[in-house]
Amino acid sequence: MGGGPAGLMAAVGAARAGARVRLLEKGDRLGRKLLISGGGRCNVTNARGVDHILENVPGNARFLQSVLRTWSNEDIMAFFTDLGVKLKEEDRGRMFPVTDRSDTVLNALIDHLHELSVEIRFGAAVEGLIRGEQGQIVGVELVGGGRMTGGSVVVAVGGCSVPKTGSTGDGYRLAKSVGHRIVDLYPTSVPLTAADDWVVRDRALQGVSLYGVKLALYGQRTKALCQEEGDIVFTHFGLSGPAALRVSQYAVKALRDSDAKELRLTINTLPGLTREDLRARLRQMAADHPRRSLKNTLRELVPERLADLLSSFLQDVGETEACHVKVAHWERISELLQALPMRINGTLGLERATVTGGGVDVREINPQTMGSKMAEGLYFAGEVLDVHAHTGGYNITVAFSTGYVAGRSAGLHSVREEAM
Numbered sequence: 001m002g003g004g005p006a007g008l009m010a011a012v013g014a015a016r017a018g019a020r021v022r023l024l025e026k027g028d029r030l031g032r033k034l035l036i037s038g039g040g041r042c043n044v045t046n047a048r049g050v051d052h053i054l055e056n057v058p059g060n061a062r063f064l065q066s067v068l069r070t071w072s073n074e075d076i077m078a079f080f081t082d083l084g085v086k087l088k089e090e091d092r093g094r095m096f097p098v099t100d101r102s103d104t105v106l107n108a109l110i111d112h113l114h115e116l117s118v119e120i121r122f123g124a125a126v127e128g129l130i131r132g133e134q135g136q137i138v139g140v141e142l143v144g145g146g147r148m149t150g151g152s153v154v155v156a157v158g159g160c161s162v163p164k165t166g167s168t169g170d171g172y173r174l175a176k177s178v179g180h181r182i183v184d185l186y187p188t189s190v191p192l193t194a195a196d197d198w199v200v201r202d203r204a205l206q207g208v209s210l211y212g213v214k215l216a217l218y219g220q221r222t223k224a225l226c227q228e229e230g231d232i233v234f235t236h237f238g239l240s241g242p243a244a245l246r247v248s249q250y251a252v253k254a255l256r257d258s259d260a261k262e263l264r265l266t267i268n269t270l271p272g273l274t275r276e277d278l279r280a281r282l283r284q285m286a287a288d289h290p291r292r293s294l295k296n297t298l299r300e301l302v303p304e305r306l307a308d309l310l311s312s313f314l315q316d317v318g319e320t321e322a323c324h325v326k327v328a329h330w331e332r333i334s335e336l337l338q339a340l341p342m343r344i345n346g347t348l349g350l351e352r353a354t355v356t357g358g359g360v361d362v363r364e365i366n367p368q369t370m371g372s373k374m375a376e377g378l379y380f381a382g383e384v385l386d387v388h389a390h391t392g393g394y395n396i397t398v399a400f401s402t403g404y405v406a407g408r409s410a411g412l413h414s415v416r417e418e419a420m
């Protein structure tokens with residue numbers, strides 16, 4: 001059940017294993033989240049090796065080791081190439097269809113399901129699992145009263161982020177009904193919220209993007225909780241963009257697991273320069289244009305609004321001519337350029353998160369088959385599991401790989417049951 005990447009690929013795996021497959025989708029369309037992923041271009045997987053993919057799965061990577069080796073990113077790429085979907089590699093190994101359209105990927109999958117004679121039912125919201133005499137799963141109950149039986153069931157109904165795409169957390173209830181533990185849910189890959197006046201009151205940098213910066217998040221200790229490099233964009237509530245999204249899960253966990261109400265984030269806007277290089281650069285700029293104000297000098301290095309904000313931190317020094325700026329002020333400016341502090345007090349909620357953290361406890365799932373250890377004939381795949389990755393094609397890889405393996409195992413189980 002579930003017509004997202006995990007459910008679609010589970011249907012492929014099951015049908016290829018020789019089973020008769022029915023795909024139940026509660027909405028009236030398939031792959032709604034897949035369509036909006038990767039900015040509407042569908043970041044279908046990542047071309048780098050399995051080890052690299054696992055490094056980008058902060059939530060339960062070890063559990064995925066065998067599944068990713070059974071059906072890897074290479075298999076996903078070969079699968080789509082065989083279906084006629086040409087893929088291209090972009091920065092950091094991210095793979096997209098050459099059309100830059102996610103419907104190319106979705107339509108190829110749907111056409112393949114038709115080739116495999118998979119029956120697709122829309123408006124089929126699964127409400128409960130039906131257990132047989134030995135406790136095994138033998139079917140599902142639908143909202144509105146219908147029942148469907150079969151040799152096995154794959155739960156691939158997603159998490160509970162961006163619920164308007166159909167993923168409203170139904171899988172957790174289904175899993176709980178057979179005794180699975182649900183690891184507490186939390187938002188991941190989600191924008192950060194800040195407490196600084198210059199962010200929320202003055203909106204000083206709202207809409208400003210910075211590219212290739214380095215973020216470091218600190219709790220009570222001097223050692224950073226995490227460091228991430230990439231692009232960011234300032235918002236009216238805090239910080240978004242790929243690097244901020246990568247930091248978010250550490251912020252959520254640190255705030256959840258301690259008494260701290262705030263964390264400190266520093267932004268190195270010029271990570272390519274050592275502090276000494278930066279000092280030398282500032283000295284040179286001041287020597288080249290001694291009559292230029294500090295504010296205008298900084299505008300040569302960073303966007304205008306950031307230069308103005310940094311100058312405002314030094315009160316009335318912003319308009320001072322570069323040749324008259326004191327050494328201590330140059331030092332403070334270097335510090336701010338390479339460690340602009342923000343007070344992070346949380347993140348946006350699950351409804352705005354790219355991915356749901358937490359979910360069905362993977363200790364109760366067989367990592368080779370994706371089968372439930374609580375009920376025979378039941379399999380799980382995709383975001384409903386307590387697995388989450390960074391953005392960059394890694395979550396979709398997880399959905400496709402766990403989907404294929406769950407589907408194949410479920411299909412083989414059904415074929416065996418039918419033969420008995």
Ligand SMILES: Cc1cc2nc3c(=O)[nH]c(=O)nc-3n(C[C@H](O)[C@H](O)[C@H](O)COP(=O)(O)OP(=O)(O)OC[C@H]3O[C@@H](n4cnc5c(N)ncnc54)[C@H](O)[C@@H]3O)c2cc1C
Pocket residue numbers: 001002003004005006007024025026027029030031032033034036037038039042043124125126127156157158159161162165166167168169170171353354355381382383384390391392393394395396397399
């Ligand atoms: C804006 C956005 C951008 C993203 N970009 C990327 C990216 O670039 N790279 C990346 O790797 N990941 C990205 N992701 C994450 C990725 O899209 C998800 O992790 C992935 O779609 C999860 O797949 P899934 O099949 O497990 O669940 P979903 O895609 O959520 O699919 C679940 C399906 O199950 C159906 N369903 C729910 N309940 C029931 C029920 N009771 N009965 C029947 N059907 C049901 C839903 O209607 C839905 O169709 C993005 C997510 C968002 C929101």
